[in-house]
Amino acid sequence: MTESRVFLRKSETNELVESSLLDEVTDHHLAMWNGSWRPAMEAYCAGRVLRDKPEDHHWDWKWKANEWRPLLGYHSFAIVCENDLQGLMVASDFKSARLQAQFGKPIVYVEFVATAPWNRPELQNPPRYRGVGTVMVAAAVELSWDLGYRGRIGLHSLPKAEPFYRESCGMTELGKDAAHQNLMYYEMTDNQAERFRQK
Amino acid sequence: MKNMKLDYPKKWYENRIALEGDAEIGAGTPPGIQAKTLAKSNVTRIDTRIAFGTFVALWRRNRGWDAAKLAETAELDTEEILEIERDPHCEPEPDAVYKLARVFGLSPKPLLELAGLIEPTTPRLREEAVRFAARSESVAALNDREREAFEAFVSAISEPA
Amino acid sequence: MTESDKRTMTLNLTAREMAVLEQLAAAKDLSKTGVMRLALRLLQAVDSKIRMGQKLMFEDEKSKEKSELVLI
Numbered sequence: 482m483t484e485s486r487v488f489l490r491k492s493e494t495n496e497l498v499e500s501s502l503l504d505e506v507t508d509h510h511l512a513m514w515n516g517s518w519r520p521a522m523e524a525y526c527a528g529r530v531l532r533d534k535p536e537d538h539h540w541d542w543k544w545k546a547n548e549w550r551p552l553l554g555y556h557s558f559a560i561v562c563e564n565d566l567q568g569l570m571v572a573s574d575f576k577s578a579r580l581q582a583q584f585g586k587p588i589v590y591v592e593f594v595a596t597a598p599w600n601r602p603e604l605q606n607p608p609r610y611r612g613v614g615t616v617m618v619a620a621a622v623e624l625s626w627d628l629g630y631r632g633r634i635g636l637h638s639l640p641k642a643e644p645f646y647r648e649s650c651g652m653t654e655l656g657k658d659a660a661h662q663n664l665m666y667y668e669m670t671d672n673q674a675e676r677f678r679q680k
Numbered sequence: 681m682k683n684m685k686l687d688y689p690k691k692w693y694e695n696r697i698a699l700e701g702d703a704e705i706g707a708g709t710p711p712g713i714q715a716k717t718l719a720k721s722n723v724t725r726i727d728t729r730i731a732f733g734t735f736v737a738l739w740r741r742n743r744g745w746d747a748a749k750l751a752e753t754a755e756l757d758t759e760e761i762l763e764i765e766r767d768p769h770c771e772p773e774p775d776a777v778y779k780l781a782r783v784f785g786l787s788p789k790p791l792l793e794l795a796g797l798i799e800p801t802t803p804r805l806r807e808e809a810v811r812f813a814a815r816s817e818s819v820a821a822l823n824d825r826e827r828e829a830f831e832a833f834v835s836a837i838s839e840p841a
Numbered sequence: 842m843t844e845s846d847k848r849t850m851t852l853n854l855t856a857r858e859m860a861v862l863e864q865l866a867a868a869k870d871l872s873k874t875g876v877m878r879l880a881l882r883l884l885q886a887v888d889s890k891i892r893m894g895q896k897l898m899f900e901d902e903k904s905k906e907k908s909e910l911v912l913i
Contacts (some may be wrong), residue, residue, distance in 0.1 A: 488693035502689075504684045531771060537706050539731055552889060554882035556684075556720045575883040586870050587879055593708035602702040612697035614705025616686075623686050629875045636707040645703035654769075662709060676807035678688075 482507070484565050489617045492607040500562035504624075504678035506569060510559040511543045512567040521598040535604065536639040537595050542569055554664045556594070558612055558620050566611035569596040572621050574628055574658055576635065580653055583633055589625040589669065591617075603641075614642075618650050622674045632674025638665035651676060729768040729788075731833075732794035737765040738830045739784055742780040754779040758787035771796065808836045848897070 484506040488497040503510070512519045526534045549555035554575045560568040576590040594615035598604045621634045638646045638659060643665050652667040669677065683687040740761075747765070751758040756776055763770045764780075772795045781788035793800040794809055815829040854862065865876045887897055897910045 483685055485686075487686060488690055488697075490693075490697045497697075502686055522721060525827070534831060535706075539757075539773045552882070554886045554888050563752060573881055573886070575886060585868060591707050595706050600694050601704065603704065608702070611702070612700055613701065615693070615696045615700045619686055620684070621687065624684050627684055629871055631870070637709070639704065639706040641704040643705050643707050646707070649701070649703060650812040664709075
C-alpha cells in the first residue's frame with residue numbers, strides 16, 4: 482500500500498491541510514466507515530423519505546469489499562485527514578472507452594466514489610473539507626497513466642454531481658445510460674487528462 | 681495494482697479545489713447492485729409489501745429462526761427485519777432486499793417487486809402475493825396450510841419471468 | 842507502472858497468436874505486455890462473476906437481442 486501526500490481545504494480555517502491518499506482500502510478504513518461515516522449518513526436519513534436521502538445512502542462499503550478485493554482489475558482508494566475517513570473510491574481497469582476518438586481503448590472506470598457525509602454541503606453547511614472529488618479524479622487519472630492508458634477515465638455521475646465532472650473536470654458527456662440507472666456517462670480523453678493534471 | 685503515487689504541487693490543489701467548489705461528487709453504483717433493476721420512482725404497493733413482510737416472517741419461521749438469527753445471517757439489523765415483517769408502510773432499502781434474496785437463495789428481482797422498489801413485471805406476481813398474504817397468518821408455528829401456501833408462493837416467484 | 846516486485850516470464854505464442862497480440866496492442870494503444878496483463882485481469886474478473894453464479898451476456902445494441910457467452 483502506498484500513501485501519497487495530498488491536500489484538502491478545511492472550511493473552518495480556509496487552509497489547505499495535508500491529507501493521505503491510500504491506494505488500498507483496508508479493514509481499518511472500513512472500520513472508520515462503519516464507525517463514523519455510516520452513523521452520520523443514517524442520522525441524516527432518519528425520518529426522510531427516499532427522494533430526500535442522498536443518492537448513495539444505501540451503499541454498503543463493508544459488504545462489498547470482499548467482492549472486489551481479491552480481483553487484480555479493481556483498485557480501491559481512501560482519503561484520510563485528521564484521523565478520519567474523508568472519501569472512498571473503487572475503480573476498475575479493464576473496461577473500454579465509448580467516445581469515438583478513443584473507442585475500444587482501455588480506460589480506468591470509476592465504479593463508485595463518494596465523500597464523507599460531513600463533506601457534503603447538502604448535509605452539512607459549510608462542509609468540513611472540500612476537494613475530495615478533485616483528489617479522487619486525480620487518483621483515477623494517475624492510475625490510468627501508470628497502466629499505460631494515458632489518463633483516459635470514465636464514470637457514471639450521480640445526477641447532482643454532473644456539473645463537477647462536466648465543468649470542473651472538463652470531461653465529455655456521452656448521454657444517459659439506460660443500463661446504469663439512467664445515469665449520465667462521462668469520459669476523459671488523454672488530452673483532457675493532460676489539461677486536468679496541469680491546471 | 682499497488683504503489684501508485686500522486687505527486688502534485690500544493691498550488692495545483694489550491695486551483696483545482698477552487699474549481700470543485702461546493703459541488704457534489706458522487707459517481708457510480710457499487711458492484712453487486714443490479715443497477716438496471718432499480719427503478720427511479722418509488723412504487724408504493726402496500727398489498728405486495730404485506731406479502732413481502734409475511735414471506736420474510738414465514739421463511740425464517742419455517743427454518744425455526746428468530747428475527748435476530750435472520751438479521752445476523754443477512755448482515756442486517758434485527759429492527760430492520762421486524763420493520764419489514766410488520767410494517768407494510770416501511771420502505772425497505774434495496775440493499776436489504778438483495779441481502780435477504782441472497783440468504784433465501786432467490787433472485788432479487790421478484791423480491792424487489794414485492795417490496796415495491798421496482799415496477800412489477802413478474803407475471804401474476806400481485807395476484808399470487810395477495811393470495812399468499814390472505815392465506816397466511818403471523819402465528820407462532822407454521823401450520824400445514826401455511827406451509828402449503830408458503831411453498832406454493834416460493835415456487836410461483838422462482839419461475840423465470 | 843511502479844509495482845516493484847515484478848516477475849519475468851517467457852511466453853511462447855504461435856504466429857497467429859502473436860499476430861492477434863500485435864493487432865490488439867495497436868487497437869488498444871498498449872504494449873504487448875499491457876495487453877497480456879489486461880487479458881489476465883479481465884479473465885479473473887469474468888471468472889469470479891461466473892463462480893458467483895452470474896452469466897456473461899452480450900446484447901445487440903439495436904435489436905436488444907441477448908446472447909450468452911459460455912465459458913465453462
